[in-house]
Amino acid sequence: MKAIEIAEKVSSGEISARSVVEQHIEIINDIEPDVNAFNLVTAEKALIDADEIDSKIASGETLGPLAGVPISVKDNLCTRGVETTCSSKILEGWKPPYDATVIEKLKEAGAIIIGKTNLDEFAMGSSTENSAFGPTRNPHNLERVPGGSSGGSAAAVAAGFSPLALGSDTGGSIRQPAALCGVVGVKPTYGRVSRYGLVAFASSLDQVGPFANTVSDAALALEVISGHDPRDSTSIPEKPLDISGVLDDGVRGMRIGVIEELSGKGLGGISQDVLSRVEEAIKVLSNAGADVESASVPASVYGLSAYYVIAPAEASSNLARYDGIRFGPRTEAATTAETMTATRTKGFGDEVKRRIMLGTYALSAGYYDAYYGKSQRVRTLIMNDFAKAYEKFDILISPTAPTTAFPLGDKTADPMQMYLQDVCTIPSNLAGHPAMSVPFGSGADGMPVGIQILAPAMAEREMFQAAKILESESGNGIE
């Protein structure tokens, strides 16, 4: 059932929140052992929360827009008193003393948190294989990855564990797993959703966003979590989004550009299956009255290189706090300095170590200008090229991921091959722009393909209107 229907039926008393939660727990009990979407299922607490919702309904209280809707949240979002690990041994067992702002907002809206989802350790990866607690598997084919880093959240929605999930997106970590699992995934404008309580990976790129089976459910979830937060200094001082009111307005007269550099004409490695779906999406949007043309964002091809300097640089700084002193387990040694090194060496996995070292190198004296300084200038170049493109177009489209879901173990030995998964999604993070993935058919292997819709800062509404049109023609969004 869609989140919107659950909320309506729970609010009207037609069904109880408890029965909704019980149904989802049953699905989790059946399928989760195969999928491993969760680090923790909070079934008991979810039932208590459901009873509380039901008693409020019984006493005539008006509830929020997500009343009784189960939601899974990525395990890098702080939940007060509930273990938050980032899928890392270095935070195993840690229970935050506070809720992230998005968690507070979900609770106020009546949503029920059903579990904490698996991720690549500290959100570093594109397959959820970098988790210290074992990989998540793609519900469409258990031999394939769900994408990453929010693979657990994408898989939870695709498997029917919850109609909604939250993830975080630093270089594509919501959109790429959404594409690979056949669900909707949204990265909002940077600053649209509070980062307070999101464990920081690369602070100038990180953004929280929703997963859903349908575009309208994703819109509702984004409305709930968006809005200004005084506890996040980068939070944009705007009211929460209103998307639902314009969701069905269509794309008639909308100018849509297809980014040629990301659609086969610049970067190699985009599969024919994926390019064919993009061609079909162009037809669907044209038939719906949009003016679709080829668009150029020349510097987008440099996004990947700039990102793999900037993100590790920020990460090497953000992750300095994990030293076994104030939180998480400690590996005791003779001195404090040795204790810190021992704790970090034992606590971090290989990918996190790689990125910390890469970032440390990029920021070190003598290499700073060549790598970090240059990448920051390329970041400006990408922003400028987007600005030029948006003089001619209202929104842009491209593939979300270069391929469909790949087999487990396929890319783990070669980090660079894994990084290439994010080639189409990274430019939006560098620019701070919103972008989303909508499921749109499948490849020859039967695995889902996603179309990425990109928009200028603050233009989520236009992005969702186009997503709704694609959804209506893709056969998705029915369940």
Add this chain to the structure above:
Amino acid sequence: MARLAQLELGEDELDAFTSQLAAVLDHAADLEALNVDDIEPSTHPFPLKNVLRIDDPGEGFNIEEVLEGAPKVEERQFRVPPILGDAS
């Protein structure tokens, strides 16, 4: 680099990481050809400005809850091994 990042690596790990990191830096070499000297660097998607608020003390974290997450605690403080000199 590992020492700077407070990590300890074995010989095998050093070899593997060195070649993997070299591959990433090789990829970043495509930036070298770009002339961006006239372009301002961006540290952030949007211009950052200091955000100030009225100095109105609100509720902070519950200290007991914070300490519960720490590996070692003594008299409501974080307990650490010796900082100076050798351990005794």
